[in-house]
Amino acid sequence: MKRVYVNEQWCLGCHLCEYNCAFANSGKKYMATALAGKPIYPRVHVEGHDNISYAVSCRHCKDPLCVKSCIAGALYRGEDGVIRIHRERCVSCYTCVLVCPYGALLPGEDGAMQKCELCLSNSSGEPACVKGCPNRAIVYEERGERL
Amino acid sequence: MKRYVIIGNGVAAAGCIEGIRSTDTEGEITVISAEKHEVYCRPLISYYLEGKTDLTRMNYRGEDFYTKNEVRVIYGESATAINPDEHTVTVSDGSVLPYDAVCVAAGSSPFVPPMEGLDTVEKKFSFLTLDDALALEQAITPESRVLIVGAGLIGLKCAEGIQERVASITVCDLANRVLSSILDDECAALMQRKLEEHGISFLLGDSVAKFERVAGVESSAEGEGAFSGSYVAHMKSGAEAPFDVLVLAVGVRANIGLVKAIGGNVNRGIVVDDRMATSIPGIYAAGDCAEGFDVTIGANRVLAIFPNAYMQGHASGVNMAGGEELFDCGMPMNSIGFFGLHAMTAGAYEGECYEETTPESIKRLYVKDDLLKGFLLIGCHERAGIYTSLIRNRTPLSEIDFELMKQGATTAAFSSENRRKKFGGVV
Numbered sequence: 075m076k077r078v079y080v081n082e083q084w085c086l087g088c089h090l091c092e093y094n095c096a097f098a099n100s101g102k103k104y105m106a107t108a109l110a111g112k113p114i115y116p117r118v119h120v121e122g123h124d125n126i127s128y129a130v131s132c133r134h135c136k137d138p139l140c141v142k143s144c145i146a147g148a149l150y151r152g153e154d155g156v157i158r159i160h161r162e163r164c165v166s167c168y169t170c171v172l173v174c175p176y177g178a179l180l181p182g183e184d185g186a187m188q189k190c191e192l193c194l195s196n197s198s199g200e201p202a203c204v205k206g207c208p209n210r211a212i213v214y215e216e217r218g219e220r221l
Numbered sequence: 222m223k224r225y226v227i228i229g230n231g232v233a234a235a236g237c238i239e240g241i242r243s244t245d246t247e248g249e250i251t252v253i254s255a256e257k258h259e260v261y262c263r264p265l266i267s268y269y270l271e272g273k274t275d276l277t278r279m280n281y282r283g284e285d286f287y288t289k290n291e292v293r294v295i296y297g298e299s300a301t302a303i304n305p306d307e308h309t310v311t312v313s314d315g316s317v318l319p320y321d322a323v324c325v326a327a328g329s330s331p332f333v334p335p336m337e338g339l340d341t342v343e344k345k346f347s348f349l350t351l352d353d354a355l356a357l358e359q360a361i362t363p364e365s366r367v368l369i370v371g372a373g374l375i376g377l378k379c380a381e382g383i384q385e386r387v388a389s390i391t392v393c394d395l396a397n398r399v400l401s402s403i404l405d406d407e408c409a410a411l412m413q414r415k416l417e418e419h420g421i422s423f424l425l426g427d428s429v430a431k432f433e434r435v436a437g438v439e440s441s442a443e444g445e446g447a448f449s450g451s452y453v454a455h456m457k458s459g460a461e462a463p464f465d466v467l468v469l470a471v472g473v474r475a476n477i478g479l480v481k482a483i484g485g486n487v488n489r490g491i492v493v494d495d496r497m498a499t500s501i502p503g504i505y506a507a508g509d510c511a512e513g514f515d516v517t518i519g520a521n522r523v524l525a526i527f528p529n530a531y532m533q534g535h536a537s538g539v540n541m542a543g544g545e546e547l548f549d550c551g552m553p554m555n556s557i558g559f560f561g562l563h564a565m566t567a568g569a570y571e572g573e574c575y576e577e578t579t580p581e582s583i584k585r586l587y588v589k590d591d592l593l594k595g596f597l598l599i600g601c602h603e604r605a606g607i608y609t610s611l612i613r614n615r616t617p618l619s620e621i622d623f624e625l626m627k628q629g630a631t632t633a634a635f636s637s638e639n640r641r642k643k644f645g646g647v648v
Contacts, residue, residue, distance in 0.1 A: 080644045082637065123625060123633035128640065130632065133648045139606075142236075142535065143528035145264040146274070147281040163278045165268045168602060172556040172565050173528060175613075176632060176643065177604030217647060 075155040076216050078118075078192065078201050080128045084211035085120070087127035091203035091212060092116035095131075098193050098202035115182045117190040118203045129203060129212050131190035132157055132178040140170040140179060148187070156194065161186045223248035225541055226310045226318050228300040228479065229326035230254030231263060232527060233508025233534035235281055237324045240538020240546065242290050248542065250292045251318055253310070255299040258351055259286065264527055266354035267382030279351070300327075303479050305501050322541035325480060325491060325499070325506040326534060329473035329525060336370075338432035343450040345467040348379045360466050361387050368392075368454055368462050370429060371470030372399040374557060379468055380421050381559050390421045391462045393454070397426035403555050403566045408583050408599050415562040424460055431455045435463070475510045475523050488512055490523035495549040497537035505541055507533035517552045517568040517594055517612060524551050550613045556602070565602040568595025568612045575627050577601075586627060591617050604630040 093109060095116040102108035118131035134157050141149045141157060148163035149170060164186040170179045171187075182188040192214075193201045204214040225241055227234045230252050241250060260281045268274045287294055295312060302311040303323060310318045331347040339345070344360045347353050357379075361367065365387040369376045372394035380390050394401070398409035399416070413423060435451045454462040475490040486492040486500035490512030497505045497513070508530035512521045532548050539546035554567035572589025582600030586593060586608070593611040607630035610616070618626075626634035632643060642648070 077647065079646075082640060082644075121631055121633055123622075123631070126633065126637070128644060130644070133643070135648050139528070142531045145527045146262050146278075163274070165265060165273050166558075167264070167556055168558065168563055168565070169528065169556045170606075171602060172554055172567070172605050172609055174604075174606035175610035177607050177630060179606075217645075 075134070076192075076214055077134055078131055078190065078204060078212060078214050079217060080130075080212050082122075082126055082128035082211070084209045085122075085127045085129065086209055086211070087120055087122060088208065089120050090206050090208065091118050091129045092120060094198075094202040094206035095190075098196050098198035099188075101197070113183075115180070115188065117180070117188055119177075119180070121177075129207075130176055130178060131203065133176055134192075139173040139175070143169050143173045145169055149189075154194075156192055157189065158191050159187060159189055161188065223321045223542065224319055225250045226300075226320040226323040227252045227326055228303075228310065228323065229328055229508070229510075230256060230258075230260055230294065231326060231328055231508060231530065232260065232281060233326035233328075233511075233530040233537075234324070235260045235286070236531040236534025236536075237326060237505075237507060237538035237541070238286075238290050238292055240535040240540075240544075241542045242538075243535075244539050244542035244544035248321075250290070252287075252292055252294045253298060253300050253312060253318075254294050254296050256350060256352065257296045259284075259294075261351055263350070264378075266348070266351055267378035269351075269354055270358060270379075270382035270386070271384075276351075300479060303483055303504060305483055305504065308503065320503070322503050322505065324497075324534070324537045324541060325504065325510060326508045326530075326537075327476040327479065327510045329475045329509040331469060332472045332474045333469050334471060336429050336432065338434075341434050342432050342452055342467050344465065345469060348375050348468055348470050349473065354382075357383070357466070357468065364388050365466045366391075366464045367466045367468060368464035369468040369470055370394075371468075371472065372396065372423065372425065373402060373470060373472070374400065374555065375473075376468065376470030377416065377559060378557070379470060380416065381419075384419055384421065387466075391424060391464065392416075392421060393424035393427055393429065393456065393462065395426070395428045399423070399425070400557075400564070403553075403557075403597075404564065405570065405585075405597065407578075408564065408585075408597055411583060411599055412559060412562065412564060415560055419560050424456055424458075424462060427456045427458045427460060429454045430457045432467075473509070473525065475512070475525075477510060480504065480506065488521070492521060493533070495536075495547045496540045496545075497533055497548065498540065505537040507537040513551050514549060515551055515553065516549070516615070524553055526553065526555065528554070552612060554609060556605075562600060563602050565598045565605045566596065567605075567609050568593070570595050570597065577627075588618060588623075591619055593618060601629075606630075607632060 096114040100108035491506040536548035
């Protein structure tokens with residue numbers, strides 16, 4: 075399946091991916107009305123230290139610990155391999171935060187957990203973080219195991 | 222065609238079903254479910270009482286789960302015996318089910334120590350099952366004074382769940398702190414303060430000597446002449462706790478009887494290897510009744526937590542169906558919050574402790590032999606799963622920037638090469 079991959083060598087640490095993510099998932103028509111003047115709750119986060127930065131979002135693991143651990147049966151893997159969440163089932167117990175090795179799950183504005191679902195069912199249609207990355211530090215493609 | 226029998230219908234059973242079906246789409250699966258419910262999210266019973274979920278959303282896998290996986294469920298019955306020589310399971314309705322592989326996912330039962338006068342208490346409840354929660358919901362009124370015996374995860378989640386629906390809640394425990402199995406004194410004190418802010422009172426380091434029915438108290442709420450069932454718990458310390466509704470959340474015991482009866486290796490739980498096989502061929506066990514390997518102590522123990530139940534169940538299912546799946550990274554871990562204050566704990570609290578505290582948060586990381594062995598986080602749980610992965614993967618701390626990791630869980634503390642695998646490859 076196609077996944078989002080990052081290359082920290084090219085990441086400028088500009089955080090545009092976070093804004094594009096929040097906008098794509100806002101359901102709003104204009105970025106300014108969607109995001110201006112309020113805290114944003116993106117599903118991708120730029121992390122880093124000491125001149126290194128990179129965007130972190132769900133890895134859509136083959137063996138998703140979050141899905142296996144979710145006490146509410148909210149997290150699930152779709153037929154297409156994408157890990158999704160039924161947010162209305164989430165009780166914000168944070169067990170997924172306790173088990174995700176990447177720190178990829180965070181609560182949304184309403185407190186229920188949210189995660190990257192590759193923009194497949196929002197207005198972007200494909201990962202907005204990738205589309206908007208000015209330096210191609212984030213890509214969306216098919217890759218095999220890299221060891 | 223293989224015949225599978227699963228004893229129990231909780232999350233370990235659901236994991237087992239999904240494990241079997243990932244390997245064998247043909248075999249016949251029969252589930253024996255003592256509870257007359259489809260598999261539901263057991264830890265959500267307190268959230269149900271709190272109004273944060275409902276019976277539909279609590280259904281763990283949706284309505285078509287059994288149909289989709291071609292599973293026959295026998296509701297309202299339990300297994301009374303496993304007959305390893307005949308390869309059959311005897312069911313309480315008298316039927317006998319032949320099996321090629323059986324998974325004991327029978328869970329645990331509440332443990333109630335003898336307490337004087339307990340039999341005189343009318344409204345008393347355990348808090349393990351959905352039916353327990355529904356019965357408790359029927360019994361409480363806005364006037365109820367509730368006494369909860371047990372300040373562990375179950376007792377306190379119950380307290381949080383009903384806090385807005387009753388007049389008062391008192392929680393007592395023999396231990397001198399709340400959540401004594403997972404929190405140390407200081408962390409427990411922080412959590413206790415949060416619970417007290419929400420009106421919950423505690424009698425800690427104390428236990429009930431005797432329950433006494435208070436004579437002559439007539440209820441106005443329940444109509445003319447109805448006895449309200451008012452009681453006093455006389456504590457060993459001499460304290461008295463008046464109550465109308467009693468919740469018993471002292472602890473649980475693994476349901477090991479079926480395997481013990483046929484000479485299988487049992488301890489506190491049914492002893493399993495990392496394929497979830499018991500000592501008797503063809504018989505597997507998973508979930509709260511099983512005793513598997515805990516990587517953080519290097520020995521077997523019962524890890525009665527949800528993720529463990531699912532993963533053990535899944536591994537057992539794959540192996541029952543002739544596949545190969547190991548579950549060899551079990552460890553205690555809990556994410557539990559009360560009134561917005563979250564605690565996350567994992568592993569063993571042994572070795573050198575690195576700590577960082579503020580008035581609202583506590584972080585303790587336990588390091589031994591160049592490994593993170595365990596942690597305790599209250600009010601600072603961001604990306605805690607990265608810490609958990611260090612324990613699970615037994616990552617040598619000398620290979621990462623542990624100084625950075627101490628400040629906050631981050632993948633930036635790994636080597637660039639490690640991150641390339643994590644974020645540039647399929648994981």
